[in-house]
Amino acid sequence: MSRWEPNTRERLLDAALGLFGERGYDSVTVAEITDRAGLTKRTFFRHFTDKREVLFAGQEMLSRILADAIAAAPEAASPAAAVGGALAAAAAEFGPERRERARRVQAVVAGQSDLRERGLLKRATLTAAMAGALRERGVPDPAATLAAELGGLAFWTAFERWTAPANERGFAELAAEALAELIAATADLD
């Protein structure tokens, strides 16, 4: 069983993506999404506060996966190693069967400024979850903030490469590579 509540959240997301693709994001209502998904509006609002949120389904779960993995890292793990483990844990949620849907979500979000803003908030939430988990491990600031920011950058770099048209590589490999590149680049700052 996936931890993304696929039966409800993914059904709503797939119905929404179908409708957005046919008629554009703006003109589609929550009632139309639930009709197509064969669910009630009440069910929709049990999962999402508004139409925008359906596109970010799973982000809370993702924050939890990242934070839990950082908490579970070996005591001796460096901040970078703990963040690397978190990205590896998150990769389990980005199997090849999810890539096409992720691409479609990205295309809708890219086309709407309010969705792009909401997306930035979600990014900030993921980064804050990692920073909080690092502080819980005793990593002081600004090292905790820095490691979490690098983790967030690596995550979104990997996500963009993973959803790129020609890509066939897996998310785990791409995330590890992006994090390694960022950590290597810290040597060239000064």
Add this chain to the structure above:
Amino acid sequence: MSRWEPNTRERLLDAALGLFGERGYDSVTVAEITDRAGLTKRTFFRHFTDKREVLFAGQEMLSRILADAIAAAPEAASPAAAVGGALAAAAAEFGPERRERARRVQAVVAGQSDLRERGLLKRATLTAAMAGALRERGVPDPAATLAAELGGLAFWTAFERWTAPANERGFAELAAEALAELIAATADLD
């Protein structure tokens, strides 16, 4: 002369802050802001696309100051040195006479989720401006992205410390300190 167009933008911002303080952000209209400022709605909309934007007056100018300073850094300057120079240039816009207004803006933004989202977009815009200017200097990615992210983190850390209730230190000093702390922390990642 300041580069922040004080006569119009700051008058509108001060009128808006006064009204927001009296009646709350939500219930104040653009017409009320322009009435209080003694300006027309047309003038308002020549400067800002909506009510939210008045709270972020000067951010485009700030992006330009940061990018220009990075472009003007000595050819031999490291990415960190170029970003440090950009923060120093930006500090000229954060004199002590602007601190109280900045505090009031921060309080309004913190209280509204849509304003917090818009604020994140503005942060991302500043960081992107720095990253673009670093790439123009020939700094490759991910070093350019990394240096710009550190610059953004240093900027907002400094801004929070600068607006903290008991603070008396200047923005330039706080920004240099925050950037130095972040660069030092890169040594402890691994």
